[in-house]
Amino acid sequence: METILSFAAILLLGLLAARMLRRVKFPAVTAYLLLGILIGPEVLGLVARPILGVTGSISNIVLSFVAFGLGQNFSRENFSRIGKSVLWISLLEASGAWLLVTFSCLYLLRQPLPVCLLFGAIASATAPAATVMVVRESGAKGNFTDTLLGVVALDDAWCLIIFAVSLALAKGLTHSGGEGFHLSAAFARSLLEIGGALGLGTLMALIFTYFSRHLRAPGDLLIYTLGFILLNTGLAIYFHLSVLLASMFLGMVLVNINKTSFRFFDIVRTVDSPLYLAFFVLAGASLEIHLLGKLGLLALTYFIFRILGKVGCASLGGWISRAASPVKKYLGFALVPQAGVALGVALIAKAEFPPMGGMIFTTIVATTILYEIIGPFFTRWALHKAGEIGAE
Amino acid sequence: MGEGAMPVAEVMTRKVITAKRSTTLKELMEIFRRFSLRTLPVVDRENKVIGVVALEDVLKIFQPHPSDILDMLDRVPFLDEYDDRSLWDVDIPPEMGVLCVVEDLMNVNVVTINEEATTIQARSLMKLHRLRRIPVVDKENCLLGIISLFDIIMAVFKQKGIL
Numbered sequence: 001m002e003t004i005l006s007f008a009a010i011l012l013l014g015l016l017a018a019r020m021l022r023r024v025k026f027p028a029v030t031a032y033l034l035l036g037i038l039i040g041p042e043v044l045g046l047v048a049r050p051i052l053g054v055t056g057s058i059s060n061i062v063l064s065f066v067a068f069g070l071g072q073n074f075s076r077e078n079f080s081r082i083g084k085s086v087l088w089i090s091l092l093e094a095s096g097a098w099l100l101v102t103f104s105c106l107y108l109l110r111q112p113l114p115v116c117l118l119f120g121a122i123a124s125a126t127a128p129a130a131t132v133m134v135v136r137e138s139g140a141k142g143n144f145t146d147t148l149l150g151v152v153a154l155d156d157a158w159c160l161i162i163f164a165v166s167l168a169l170a171k172g173l174t175h176s177g178g179e180g181f182h183l184s185a186a187f188a189r190s191l192l193e194i195g196g197a198l199g200l201g202t203l204m205a206l207i208f209t210y211f212s213r214h215l216r217a218p219g220d221l222l223i224y225t226l227g228f229i230l231l232n233t234g235l236a237i238y239f240h241l242s243v244l245l246a247s248m249f250l251g252m253v254l255v256n257i258n259k260t261s262f263r264f265f266d267i268v269r270t271v272d273s274p275l276y277l278a279f280f281v282l283a284g285a286s287l288e289i290h291l292l293g294k295l296g297l298l299a300l301t302y303f304i305f306r307i308l309g310k311v312g313c314a315s316l317g318g319w320i321s322r323a324a325s326p327v328k329k330y331l332g333f334a335l336v337p338q339a340g341v342a343l344g345v346a347l348i349a350k351a352e353f354p355p356m357g358g359m360i361f362t363t364i365v366a367t368t369i370l371y372e373i374i375g376p377f378f379t380r381w382a383l384h385k386a387g388e389i390g391a392e
Numbered sequence: 393m394g395e396g397a398m399p400v401a402e403v404m405t406r407k408v409i410t411a412k413r414s415t416t417l418k419e420l421m422e423i424f425r426r427f428s429l430r431t432l433p434v435v436d437r438e439n440k441v442i443g444v445v446a447l448e449d450v451l452k453i454f455q456p457h458p459s460d461i462l463d464m465l466d467r468v469p470f471l472d473e474y475d476d477r478s479l480w481d482v483d484i485p486p487e488m489g490v491l492c493v494v495e496d497l498m499n500v501n502v503v504t505i506n507e508e509a510t511t512i513q514a515r516s517l518m519k520l521h522r523l524r525r526i527p528v529v530d531k532e533n534c535l536l537g538i539i540s541l542f543d544i545i546m547a548v549f550k551q552k553g554i555l
Contacts, residue, residue, distance in 0.1 A: 028470070069467050070469070072467045081460045082460065082464070128468045128470070128471055132465065141456040141457065146457055149461045149465060150461050153465045153467070154464070156468060156469070216519065218522060263521060265467070276469065341470075
């Protein structure tokens with residue numbers, strides 16, 4: 001199909017799919033993904049090949065926007081407001097899923113370490129959209145619900161950080177893995193990628209703030225902000241630095257040094273919806289359906305150990321932060337859904353690590369659909385056991 | 393300073409209706425009603441501007457979760473649009489009028505302007521941030537007055553001899 005017509009079909013059919021699947025309580029992200037699979041080259045073939053060819057660039061741009069926005073949650077003021085439980089639980093359940101999936105892939109399935117690291121990192125993500133939807137539908141409220149919402153709000157930011165570090169390590173291990181393998185060289189390379197990204201994000205935030213005083217109109221504000229996000233992303237790619245960390249640091253430093261930075265974040269949110277829609281439809285269209293049959297044990301291991309990591313380490317976080325008993329017992333179960341950010345970073349893995357990246361991406365798409373079907377039941381069950389669904 | 397521009401301090405309204413952290417919801421609604429205002433600066437004991445509270449912020453009391461959690465969720469990507477429940481369907485106890493205070497509702501993100509700025513800069517800031525009133529503060533962030541589009545137009549009209 002012609003490129004412009006393809007984009008029109010993606011946007012309009014995406015909107016329609018989201019509306020239709022909302023009736024059966026599916027979040028919009030899942031609707032876009034399923035639509036992408038349907039109109040992708042392996043089923044109906046409605047997406048133009050040139051568009052699929054730029055999916056890697058689109059995922060870098062979209063995840064830069066996402067990381068920039070999530071950086072806003074890392075303000076001094078926000079950290080002083082969020083409770084100890086939210087911080088500990090979110091940090092531990094994300095890290096727990098990462099480590100457990102990494103080690104299970106490494107020792108049970110004997111997969112290469114770079115691949116295991118990436119699988120583990122993707123496992124740390126959750127699905128705020130699905131969780132919020134269940135909370136709204138069930139009318140749940142109380143301490144458990146508030147802790148859960150706080151945890152899912154922070155979780156994607158931890159996932160991006162963990163993924164960026166894992167990707168840098170995986171690349172370091174892969175590039176140093178030939179003749180004369182040196183672990184120290186792999187770590188040095190990874191540290192350079194991470195440190196450089198932090199330096200770039202910080203520097204760009206300082207320049208951004210300095211020149212922002214010359215802005216005069218809301219249109220300028222939008223163009224200026226988009227321009228800087230893209231410049232930061234482009235420079236990170238050019239210098240082989242972590243795009244995710246550079247973007248998150250741009251947002252993180254900006255929110256802490258610029259009193260009116262909220263305007264920059266707000267204005268980006270006015271234009272991101274169509275970009276996100278196109279991103280998820282293209283993610284679905286990029287699925288290599290023939291790989292689904294080969295997943296088997298890999299998908300099963302990922303599926304089970306991610307849940308174990310979430311449940312076990314959320315309890316540990318609750319125990320350390322002396323959270324209420326229902327939080328310690330059930331909160332991890334409410335974190336089973338997985339969607340948006342996991343798919344985004346899986347697309348990056350696909351682009352960075354061919355051909356294993358294709359297997360990683362296919363596993364994540366397949367498990368995402370499964371998690372989106374059963375995850376909400378786990379969340380509802382946890383809210384019910386915590387006694388925060390009034391009528392039930 | 394541009395041609396015809398005046399210092400904000402000369403044009404601003406010095407008598408400002410403000411709210412405090414402890415102002416109750418009931419008192420806030422009475423201020424909105426009496427003075428036909430829809431936005432108020434919030435000040436602390438030292439008269440420093442610590443936030444702004446708008447009529448839209450009152451809608452937060454219809455939400456079942458704390459505003460800091462909702463603010464964090466606002467920054468999370470890929471969330472579906474919130475389906476607002478009908479305001480009439482939400483159970484709110486009558487005590488909420490005195491139990492809910494401005495601190496629970498206010499927005500700490502506030503655009504201010506320094507007293508030494510010009511009316512041209514004030515107008516630019518209004519256009520840039522789509523605002524009609526901006527609190528004027530000194531170097532310590534203490535509230536000195538408020539400048540509105542009305543104040544600027546009046547000042548220009550007086551200067552041109554229209555009024």
